[in-house]
Amino acid sequence: MSLMRLAYASEATFEAKPVEKGVEPHVARILMTSRRNNAKGKLVGGLYYGNNRFFQYLEGEEDEVRKTFDRILKDERHRNVVTLIEEPLEDRTFSNWSMKYVPLSRDVRRFLESQGLEAFEPASFTSDQCEDMIELVRNSSHDQKLVNHDDTRTVGDTPQAFSPGLKAGLIAAALCLLGALFFAGSML
């Protein structure tokens, strides 16, 4: 079995929705699917999204990386995919990350500034800039909490058996019942 690594840049086709917390909803959905699939396929890597552009790095068994990239290429949520790195790899360099997500962080802004780049345009990165980006994703301790925008539950939360409204209603009913019992008892 041989390992390989792959990095590409692309442009998002969706209009980014402003979010108060968590990750942009389209990106959050992509991340949830990626984390599920990549964990199964033992793929690791990172995804950067900013300026409506993606930069993604993947490493793992060659057939898994290629299968995944074939699916990614067909995805209509992005276009103009430019492959930046596609080569064999001796050892894995990411640990424990099925897909690490780095938002527009201070680190990335600092990196762009240091390179004299005004905007995040990963399709025109040089190979050294790609390596710097991968290093940045690898070392980033930043991983925003994902919010499942389909049901507004934070990923990892366990579903609540009762809604807050129902809970309050049940407590009020229990208190009424207790009151009634107490009143009935005092009448005897």
Ligand code: FAD
């Ligand atoms: P499904 O379970 O069939 O779909 C998961 C969810 O995504 C569903 O809600 C479905 O409606 C939605 N969805 C799927 N395809 C589309 C689409 N074309 N347009 C709109 N919604 C869609 N997948 C990975 O497995 N690993 C990755 O690392 C990875 N990285 C990605 C990076 C980018 C920038 C993009 C755009 C996509 C990436 N994907 C990745 C997603 C990939 O393109 C496929 O959508 C996914 O792998 C399909 O897997 P599935 O059959 O298990 O998903």
